[in-house]
Amino acid sequence: MNINKIVIIGATSSIAHQTALLFAREGVSFVLAGRNQNRLDACAKDLQARGAKNVSTLIMDAANPSDGKLLFEQSLMTLGEIDLLYIAHGSLTDQARANKDTGYALEEFMVNFNSAVGYAMTFAEYFEKRQMGNIAVLSSVAGDRGRGSNYIYGAAKGGLSIFLQGLRNRLAKSGVNVLTIKPGFVDTPMTADVPKNPLFAKPEVIAKGIYSAIKNGKDVIYLPWFWRWIMLIVRMVPERIFKKMSL
Numbered sequence: 001m002n003i004n005k006i007v008i009i010g011a012t013s014s015i016a017h018q019t020a021l022l023f024a025r026e027g028v029s030f031v032l033a034g035r036n037q038n039r040l041d042a043c044a045k046d047l048q049a050r051g052a053k054n055v056s057t058l059i060m061d062a063a064n065p066s067d068g069k070l071l072f073e074q075s076l077m078t079l080g081e082i083d084l085l086y087i088a089h090g091s092l093t094d095q096a097r098a099n100k101d102t103g104y105a106l107e108e109f110m111v112n113f114n115s116a117v118g119y120a121m122t123f124a125e126y127f128e129k130r131q132m133g134n135i136a137v138l139s140s141v142a143g144d145r146g147r148g149s150n151y152i153y154g155a156a157k158g159g160l161s162i163f164l165q166g167l168r169n170r171l172a173k174s175g176v177n178v179l180t181i182k183p184g185f186v187d188t189p190m191t192a193d194v195p196k197n198p199l200f201a202k203p204e205v206i207a208k209g210i211y212s213a214i215k216n217g218k219d220v221i222y223l224p225w226f227w228r229w230i231m232l233i234v235r236m237v238p239e240r241i242f243k244k245m246s247l
């Protein structure tokens with residue numbers, strides 16, 4: 001599958017940047033969207049040094065995603081056409097705080113769910129009319145089952161996975177591929193405060209899996225692969241037992 005023009009939302013994410021580096025080798029052009037100009041500039045410089053053709057940056061804020069249409073229009077104007085929308089931004093919710101602060105819980109939902117839905121819907125119309133294209137979105141294994149320790153983040157990612165399933169069902173008829181990416185633990189700034197365990201993977205490893213899944217037009221991937229089986233077991237635990245577990 002030829003992918004020459006890519007828009008990345010949340011382009012400063014470690015996983016997104018490692019994925020972008022793999023595409024950069026092929027002389028791809030990018031629009032990088034994020035909320036921090038200095039970090040975007042650093043990513044752009046790195047991608048150019050690794051072979052990217054053209055790299056532009058745009059400011060966006062997933063906490064206030066009304067900028068979606070503008071983001072799409074500016075991306076299209078810059079690139080001329082778009083082959084891949086890659087949505088990567090996200091925030092690991094502080095569940096203890098969310099339990100006491102509903103406003104914060106809803107803000108987290110905005111960043112992890114509403115904004116991604118809004119951006120994907122805006123670009124979907126373009127791809128549908130063009131009868132081709134790719135949308136790849138970072139969801140999470142956390143969305144496969146609600147757990148007391150992270151159910152606001154988990155619910156947002158679970159909702160996102162269901163949304164992407166529906167979007168895939170709609171866009172498949174127009175030759176547009178929608179990829180749901182479900183990583184397990186990844187060693188990035190987002191998990192800096194999470195105690196490390198042997199299941200943690202490097203973002204470079206996750207990026208290779210994402211790159212190959214996009215190229216091969218996959219629908220849903222667990223990364224690393226073993227999370228598919230871990231989550232199958234987790235989903236199979238009866239609710240009457242699961243609700244008593246501290247997870």
Ligand SMILES: NC(=O)c1ccc[n+]([C@@H]2O[C@H](COP(=O)([O-])OP(=O)(O)OC[C@H]3O[C@@H](n4cnc5c(N)ncnc54)[C@H](OP(=O)(O)O)[C@@H]3O)[C@@H](O)[C@H]2O)c1
Binds near residue numbers: 010060061184189
């Ligand atoms: N790390 C994991 O264990 C793991 C596991 C499963 C899924 N994921 C998902 O993978 C994706 C990428 O995360 P990562 O691991 O690569 O972590 P990361 O390097 O910390 O990246 C998080 C990204 O989200 C952006 N972001 C957060 N809030 C934002 C907002 N309000 N507006 C715009 N951008 C915002 C950050 O921007 P700044 O650079 O400006 O902070 C950063 O680019 C996320 O969707 C995450 O939920 C991660």
